[in-house]
Amino acid sequence: MSAITPHNCHSDLDSKYYRLCDTTEIWGIVLEAVAAFGAVTSVAFMLALLVLICKVQDSNRRKVLPTQLLFLLGVLGLFGLTFAFIIRLDGATGPTRFLLFGILFSLCFSCLLAHAFNLIKLVRGHKPLSLLMILGLAVAFSLVQDVIAVEYVVLTMNKTNVEIFSELSPSRRNEDFVMLLIYVLFLMALTFLTSSFTFCGSFIGWKRHGAHIYLTVLLSIAIWVAWITLLLVPTPGSQWDDTILASALVANGWIFLLVYVVPELLLLTRQRSPMDYPVEDALCKPQLMKQSFGMENRAYSQEEITQGLEEIGDSFYAPYSTHFQLQNRTLQKDFSIPRAQTRVSPYSDYEGRKEGS
Known part of the structure; x- marks a missing residue:
């Protein structure tokens, strides 16, 4: 104190x-x-x-x-x-x-x-x-x-x-x-x-x-x-x-x-x-697959790309991918007006006899 x-x-x-x-x-x-x-x-x-x-x-x-x-x-x-x-x-x-x-x-x-x-x-x-x-x-x-x-x-x-x-x-x-x-x-x-x-x-x-x-x-x-x-x-x-x-x-x-x-x-x-935040559907999106082993045969790869272009038209095929990717392409279109043409009858040369007689 x-x-x-x-x-x-x-x-x-x-x-x-x-x-x-x-x-x-x-x-x-x-x-x-x-x-x-x-x-x-x-x-x-x-x-x-x-x-x-x-x-x-x-x-x-x-x-x-x-x-x-x-x-x-x-x-x-x-x-x-x-x-x-x-x-x-x-x-x-x-x-x-x-x-x-x-x-x-x-x-x-x-x-x-x-x-x-x-x-x-x-x-x-x-x-x-x-x-x-x-x-x-x-x-x-x-x-x-x-x-x-x-x-x-x-x-x-x-x-x-x-x-x-x-x-x-x-x-x-x-x-x-x-x-x-x-x-x-x-x-x-x-x-x-x-x-x-x-x-x-x-x-x-x-x-x-x-x-x-x-x-x-x-x-x-x-x-x-x-x-x-x-x-x-x-x-x-x-x-x-x-x-x-x-x-x-x-x-x-x-x-x-x-x-x-x-x-x-x-x-x-x-x-x-x-x-x-992550995209909600990120798990549902297909991801590109990578080649894990082996040699790439470019001849077959080129053939696959060609076949893909013929089959799917405007879509682009990527090798080693699980999906198709769309690609816009500029197509050359023909805007000419078709003309009427006469067709030759297959019977025009037929006279009831064989050729050469």
Whole structure:
């Protein structure tokens, strides 16, 4: 408990909330403002998705909307969790930090991973995943971290001791915090690898969505490497631990919004492009057959072409093909008027006697 109340804080305010109003620790006020603005922006994007859902012309983009709403819900939770790191560590904020940090990030990366799986099928012209399957994959991947986090918090607190997190030494607390996020690191790496596969395909319209996921995860990896390094090395000091974690939450939350959500909203109402999908009757179209072995007898090939021209007239016969291809030909037509002609009777020279007598 601080003996002196900061100038900008109320005299009856608990000391653990001083960072929310103390101008001597300006980072708390700055992060508080940025996190609050991020939370409002997340809610605005959620409302925008609900409004634009009726204007989405592409059914495959509409299928991802529930997963993207779930993603925005996770981002909103990240901005809200920032306040648990601005407030000093105690029996209330300790379990909240260890429980929700991994759960919210696993939810966000699981939504990106499910979207990337669907894009891999679309970019190759395969049948996409259904709405429930995309949403189910996102929830299923995130549930693993939920089980890990709940089990760790319950075992560490020994069911009732909520003060255990503040009683741990800073080094031990930071090591446990990072170890608890191993599954989230695996999920991040898997999402990054999966999103890179979206660049391999014939239908380039879906590659832009894959690029959004790829860049989002790449920047997130850079942020995670930075805060984990700063948290585990003893150089900054334990007094900066809360600042590092709160800054990581705010930075990663805004990366999610600016690099993934905003570009996806811009592409949401675009008209369905025929170039993004395979031709529906492509499997019914006959394809040219190639000669697999043997020598070609050009004499017989020329004979077949000649016979084909005589039999089918204006059609063109292609060797080693399973179908006939039509070809327009300019025919020379005779427009002369026929004249009447007298026919010579076969009996004109017949006089009832043999020739030469």
